[in-house]
Amino acid sequence: MLATTLDYEATLANVVRLAVPRVADWCAVDIVTPDGSRRTIAGPHPDPEKDRALRELERFGRDTTGEVGVARVMRTGVADVRSKITDAELRAGARDEEHLALLRELDPQSFMIVPLVARSRTLGAMIFISTTPGRGYRSEDLLFAEDLARRCALAVDNARLYAEAHEAQRAERESLALLDTLFGTAPVGLGFLDSNLRFVRVNDKLAAINGVPPHAHTGRTVAEVLPDMGPSVLEVLRRVLETGDPIVDMELTGVTPAAPGLTRTWMASYYPVLAAEGTTIGVGTVVVDITDRTRAEEERARLYEAERRALAEAEEERRRVSLLADASAVMDESLDHEITLGNLGHLVVPRLADWFVVDLVADDRSIERVAVTHDDPVKANEAWELGRRFPSALDREQGMGAVIRTGEPALLGDVSELFTAEFPGEEARAMISGLGLRSGVIAPLRARGRILGAMAVATAESGREFGERDLALVTELARRTALALDNARLYQDRARVARTLQASLLPADLPEVPGLALAARYRAAGEGNDVGGDFYDVFESNGSWWAVIGDVCGKGAPAAAVTAQARYTIRAAAIREDLPSRILGELNDALVRQHGGDEFATVALARLDTVEGRTRITVAVGGHPLPLLLRADGAVEAIGRPGTVPGIVMEPEFADISVELGPGDTVLLFTDGVTEARVRSWELGEEGLTTLLASLAGRDADAIVQVIVDTVVAVQGGDPRDDIALVALQAGAA
Numbered sequence: 025m026l027a028t029t030l031d032y033e034a035t036l037a038n039v040v041r042l043a044v045p046r047v048a049d050w051c052a053v054d055i056v057t058p059d060g061s062r063r064t065i066a067g068p069h070p071d072p073e074k075d076r077a078l079r080e081l082e083r084f085g086r087d088t089t090g091e092v093g094v095a096r097v098m099r100t101g102v103a104d105v106r107s108k109i110t111d112a113e114l115r116a117g118a119r120d121e122e123h124l125a126l127l128r129e130l131d132p133q134s135f136m137i138v139p140l141v142a143r144s145r146t147l148g149a150m151i152f153i154s155t156t157p158g159r160g161y162r163s164e165d166l167l168f169a170e171d172l173a174r175r176c177a178l179a180v181d182n183a184r185l186y187a188e189a190h191e192a193q194r195a196e197r198e199s200l201a202l203l204d205t206l207f208g209t210a211p212v213g214l215g216f217l218d219s220n221l222r223f224v225r226v227n228d229k230l231a232a233i234n235g236v237p238p239h240a241h242t243g244r245t246v247a248e249v250l251p252d253m254g255p256s257v258l259e260v261l262r263r264v265l266e267t268g269d270p271i272v273d274m275e276l277t278g279v280t281p282a283a284p285g286l287t288r289t290w291m292a293s294y295y296p297v298l299a300a301e302g303t304t305i306g307v308g309t310v311v312v313d314i315t316d317r318t319r320a321e322e323e324r325a326r327l328y329e330a331e332r333r334a335l336a337e338a339e340e341e342r343r344r345v346s347l348l349a350d351a352s353a354v355m356d357e358s359l360d361h362e363i364t365l366g367n368l369g370h371l372v373v374p375r376l377a378d379w380f381v382v383d384l385v386a387d388d389r390s391i392e393r394v395a396v397t398h399d400d401p402v403k404a405n406e407a408w409e410l411g412r413r414f415p416s417a418l419d420r421e422q423g424m425g426a427v428i429r430t431g432e433p434a435l436l437g438d439v440s441e442l443f444t445a446e447f448p449g450e451e452a453r454a455m456i457s458g459l460g461l462r463s464g465v466i467a468p469l470r471a472r473g474r475i476l477g478a479m480a481v482a483t484a485e486s487g488r489e490f491g492e493r494d495l496a497l498v499t500e501l502a503r504r505t506a507l508a509l510d511n512a513r514l515y516q517d518r519a520r521v522a523r524t525l526q527a528s529l530l531p532a533d534l535p536e537v538p539g540l541a542l543a544a545r546y547r548a549a550g551e552g553n554d555v556g557g558d559f560y561d562v563f564e565s566n567g568s569w570w571a572v573i574g575d576v577c578g579k580g581a582p583a584a585a586v587t588a589q590a591r592y593t594i595r596a597a598a599i600r601e602d603l604p605s606r607i608l609g610e611l612n613d614a615l616v617r618q619h620g621g622d623e624f625a626t627v628a629l630a631r632l633d634t635v636e637g638r639t640r641i642t643v644a645v646g647g648h649p650l651p652l653l654l655r656a657d658g659a660v661e662a663i664g665r666p667g668t669v670p671g672i673v674m675e676p677e678f679a680d681i682s683v684e685l686g687p688g689d690t691v692l693l694f695t696d697g698v699t700e701a702r703v704r705s706w707e708l709g710e711e712g713l714t715t716l717l718a719s720l721a722g723r724d725a726d727a728i729v730q731v732i733v734d735t736v737v738a739v740q741g742g743d744p745r746d747d748i749a750l751v752a753l754q755a756g757a758a
Contacts, residue, residue, distance in 0.1 A: 032183040033065060039176055040067040047169070048152035050078060053140070054094050055148040055180065062148075074155055077129040084123050092117070094149045097137045101146050103170060104137045107160040134160040138173040142181035143212070143312055150176065182272050185212070186295060189308050193297050213290075213311035216297060219304065221245055221261050230311055233290065235282025253278040260294055264307050270295035275314075288315040344497050347375055351501055355508035359515045362394070364508055369397025376497070377481035377488075379461065381407060382505075383416060383424045384469070384477035391416045391425060391477070403459060410455045424478045427466045431475055433502075435495045439464035439482045460484040465495050467502035471510035479505060534562055537569050539634040541754040543725035545733045549697070549744050557583040557625075558695045558749035561591055565598035567633075573693040573751055574627040574648065586623045589614065590670075594629065604629040604644030605678035608670055612646070615671030624671030628664070628693050632753065639755045641691055642682040646670045649696055652714065654728075656688030658721035660714045663691065687756030690728060692717060697746035698736055708739065725752040 036053045043051035044067055052066035069075035097104050106113075109132050118124035134154040140147040150173045154161065161169075192214075213230030217223055223241035231238040236249050246261065247254030253276065264271055272293045279287055293310040354367045369380040382395035393411030398404040416425035427434055439461035464482035468475050479502040483490065534542045544560055557576040562569065572594055576586045590611060597610040608629060615623060626648035633640050643651055647669030650662040663683050668676030685691070699710050708716075716735060720728045729750040737744055 032180040033063075035179050035183075036065045036176060037067075039172070040065055043067070043152065043172075045070060047165075047172075048136075049155040050074075050151075050153045052151045053148060053176070054098070054151070055140070056098070056146075058184075069155070071155070074130050077126050081123075081126050081130070084119055094137055094151065097139050097149045098146050101139045101141055103139060103166060105135070105161050105166050107134050107162060109133060109135065131155055133157055136161050136166060136169050138166070138169045140173050140177035140180065142174070142177035145181070147177050147180050149173075178273060182293060185293065185310050186270065186272070189214075189295060189297075189310065193308070213309070213313075215241070215309040215311070216306055217246075217261060217309070218306045219265065221258065221265065221307065223249065224306065230309070233280065233282060233311055233313055235280045250278075250280055253280065257292075261307050264294045264296055265304060268296045268304060288313060289318040290314060340493070343375075344493070347371070347497070348500060348504070352504060355504060359512045361509050361512045364512065365395035365505075366397070368505060369395055372481055372501075373397045373399060374486065376494075377464075378484040378486050379407070379459070379464075379480070379482040381411075381424075381480040381482075382469070382477060383411065383428070383480075384509075385418075385428060385475070389418060391418070391428065394477075406455060406458060410459075414455075424466060424480060427468050427478045428475055431468045431470060433465065433467040433495055433499045435490060435492070436464040436466065436482075437489075438462070462487065463490040465490050465498040467495075467499040469502050469506035469509065471503075471506035474510070476506050476509055478502075530559060531561055535564070535569075537562070537564075537632070537753075539637065539639055539755065540569070540632065541725045542571075543729045543750075543752045543754075545729045545748070545750045547733060547737070547744060547748040549746050549748075557587065558697065558747040559587045559591060560693070560749050560751045561594070562751065563595055563598070565595070566602070568598075568602070569632040570594075570598055571630045571632065571691075571693060571751055571753055572627060573695060573749055574625050575695045575697075575747075575749075576625040577623065582623070586615070586619075586625060586671075589618070590625050590627065594627075602631070603680050604631055604642055605667075605680045608644050608646045608667070608678045609676065612668070612670040612673075612676045616674055619671060621672050624669050626669055626696075630691065630693065630753070639685040640682055641685055641753070642680050644678045644680050646676065646678055649694060649699060649710065652692045652694075652717055653683060653685075654690040654692065654717050654721060656686060656721065658718050660718045662710075685755035688722075688754070689756075690725060690752055690754040692728070692732075693751040693753075694732075695747065695749045697744065697748040698732065698750065700746060708736065725754040728752050728754075 033055075036055070040051045040053060049071075050067070050069045052064055055063045055065065057063050066078075069078055093104070111128070114127045114132075115124055118127055130153075132153050132155055136150075136152040138150045138152075140149060150169065152161070152169055208227060210227055210229060213227065213233045215223060215226040215230045222243055222245055226234075226238050226241045228238060231241065234241070234249055241249055245254065246257045250257070257276070260271060260274065263269075270293065272295075274292050274294070276290045276292050277287060279285065291312045291314045295308050295310075296304045297306045297308045299305045350371055351368060354371055355364055357367065358364050365382050369382075372380045378398065380395070380397040381393065383391050384394050386392050393408065393415070396404050396407045396411070398407065416423050416428075418425050418429045420426050420429075422434075462483045464480060466478055466480045469477045469479055479498065481490075481498055530546055531544075534544055542562060544562075546558065546560070548558075557578055558574070559576070560571075560573040562571050564570070572591075574587075574590055576583045576590065578586075593611050593614045594607055597607040601607050601610070608627060611625075611627065615625070624647075627646045628648040628651055629644050629646075630651065631642045633642075641663070643664040644667065645651075645664040646667045650664045650666065653661050653663050655661075664681045665679040667678040670676065694713070699708055699713050713732070716732060717728070720731055723731070729752045732750060733748060736748055
């Protein structure tokens with residue numbers, strides 16, 4: 025649009041109109057006219073009320089001191105941009121209260137004032153105002169506005185130059201002296217060629233540009249004056265002469281005698297020169313050396329490209345760090361290596377690669393494929409099959425086996441070619457070719473001085489090529505993965521030991537007790553990687569049956585030691601003593617003597633005697649929840665009296681409480697993992713357990729403990745916070 029007319033006022037009016045609303049809500053151009061006055065070319069605001077405010081503001085005029093606003097930008101040639109205009113700034117710039125009211129009615133949010141500079145001259149300024157909330161001008165908006173202003177300035181300047189040249193032709197007819205003055209003082213290169221395209225006259229500036237004295241131009245063609253550039257320029261001159269149309273702002277690059285061997289750049293305009301009768305008598309030229317400006321633009325472009333590359337590298341580094349962070353989070357989610365590797369594979373594909381493969385070293389030193397990820401399940405199955413039928417080996421010179429053997433990561437330029445060399449068979453080659461592998465990285469899975477296997481990532485469909493940074497990234501990812509795998513192995517070993525030890529502290533099976541039906545449940549809290557503190561036991565001694573349930577403080581090996589001591593102390597004491605309270609007293613003495621009050625256990629101990637078909641239960645409790653008695657009719661009552669926690673003081677207090685059981689009555693012994701089952705602020709509690717137990721009247725012992733365990737686990741979302749132990753003794757069912 026800027027090149028379609030030399031009527032710069034019409035052009036600027038079009039620019040102002042098109043700028044709204046794409047660039048601004050209101051746009052104007054202040055042009056300095058040849059006589060030094062200002063002319064404003066402005067468009068309307070799309071909001072009638074704001075447009076009215078703008079027209080009212082015109083009454084106040086603009087600052088002419090050169091200290092603020094448009095005047096300062098035109099004086100300094102430096103753009104002024106405000107991304108956010110505050111009310112305080114409006115008040116500071118207001119002439120009076122009426123002026124301030126109009127400014128507030130306009131409600132400008134942001135503005136840019138950009139100088140119109142062409143050929144080192146300030147021709148005016150462009151004003152962009154945003155009244156849309158949230159649209160504030162930023163640096164990229166300023167760059168666009170400056171570029172638009174530069175083009176507008178050139179259009180204005182070219183139009184004026186054209187007008188000046190046209191005036192020069194008229195002046196030539198009126199006064200050769202005026203033409204001499206114009207040629208002699210013009211700051212740009214000017215020349216005139218006749219209809220044969222031979223120089224008639226050039227000014228000193230053009231002569232300096234061409235490196236040939238003014239008189240040496242006369243009668244010669246451009247090709248004769250400028251051998252290197254003449255032919256191309258001559259074609260342009262002929263076109264202007266033949267069509268009568270000017271060619272404006274044509275950029276030329278080349279070498280002139282003014283600076284042999286040095287390439288420079290010019291902005292040239294060519295226009296037809298008409299005689300008074302309207303015939304074309306030649307071509308006028310206007311030439312400006314823009315080498316410095318072009319080089320500055322090229323330098324800006326170079327710096328921009330360098331900045332773009334730096335930002336791209338920073339973004340790539342951010343992506344790598346993000347991938348490692350997300351990978352670490354994935355590894356923390358599970359201690360199951362299959363789940364971990366599966367989740368990791370779906371993270372790596374497609375963020376880093378198209379393929380993700382993990383091979384591990386088996387106990388017999390063979391290599392097993394344990395993970396494959398690809399977006400296409402069919403291709404993933406093919407990779408699984410390839411690993412199964414053609415596994416790598418530690419004696420291989422390349423591939424997974426070599427990386428596992430040497431512990432050195434490998435950056436692969438062509439994965440298919442490498443694997444084809446590793447597996448030379450035709451069938452293997454065909455399978456590898458079908459995977460479409462391109463670039464890849466293989467890194468060892470090293471943890472605690474051992475190499476567990478290798479991780480491979482490869483590209484295929486994406487066509488991406490891996491480099492040294494990718495090698496470092498995958499190597500670090502493999503290191504973290506290896507540590508996660510080794511931690512999972514250690515955890516599983518520990519969990520296996522914990523399960524074995526826990527099993528040794530509980531009865532393998534409940535005995536058969538005449539006249540009673542027994543049921544028990546035990547569930548450790550968490551994932552079972554540590555020995556719990558809850559225990560129970562049922563045994564016979566001196567013609568009586570004993571049932572005990574307890575909760576040792578702490579977990580792990582120390583708790584296991586106290587559990588074993590408590591269990592076997594109770595069994596040994598039951599050989600000598602008949603009363604539960606005395607047995608708890610011996611347990612207290614043993615714990616205090618050995619641990620000095622640092623280790624303790626809560627215990628509920630019951631002796632059961634059946635005489636002539638009637639069962640009597642005697643209970644002593646040491647710091648433990650009291651057993652509950654569920655009568656056959658649904659009534660629930662607690663048995664026993666609270667006593668001292670065994671293992672803390674030398675003189676504890678325990679009491680024996682006896683109750684006779686009727687047919688269908690059930691005694692429930694339990695640990696606090698049942699009553700303290702908690703979800704948010706709600707707790708089951710002894711009252712809740714009593715209510716639940718009453719609802720189970722008529723159920724057998726096994727059903728009762730199962731319902732209670734299921735309820736306790738369910739209210740905690742399937743993840744109990746504490747160990748759970750239950751023993752139910754039901755009379756009249758044996």
